[in-house]
Amino acid sequence: MSTATYTVKGMTCGHCVSSVKEEVGGVAGVTAVEVDLASGLLTVDSDGPVDAAEIVAAVEEAGYEVVER
Numbered sequence: 001m002s003t004a005t006y007t008v009k010g011m012t013c014g015h016c017v018s019s020v021k022e023e024v025g026g027v028a029g030v031t032a033v034e035v036d037l038a039s040g041l042l043t044v045d046s047d048g049p050v051d052a053a054e055i056v057a058a059v060e061e062a063g064y065e066v067v068e069r
Contacts, residue, residue: 001031002049006042007067008035008059016064023062027054040067 008020017035024033024044032045044055056066 002046004044004046004050004052004055006044006052006055006059008040008042008064009067010064011035011037011040013037016062019062020059020064023058024055027058042066 011017011020014037017037020035020042021033024030024042027044027050029046029048029050030044031047034043035041042055042059044050059066
C-alpha cells in the first residue's frame with residue numbers, strides 16, 4: 001500500500017471536494033481518497049505506486065490545480 005499527498009488549489013465548497021474525490025478515485029490503483037477543503041490537502045491511498053501525472057490529470061479534469069511543491 002502506498003500513500004501520497006498533494007495540495008489542490010481552487011476548491012471553495014463541498015461540491016469541489018466531491019468532484020476531486022470522484023475524479024481521483026477513478027484512477028487505476030487508487031483505493032481511497034481524502035480531501036480537506038480548508039487546507040486543500042489531497043491524500044491518495046493506492047495498492048501500489050500510482051503515477052503522479054495521473055493524479056494531477058484527474059484533479060485538472062475536476063477543474064482544479066495541483067500546487068507543485
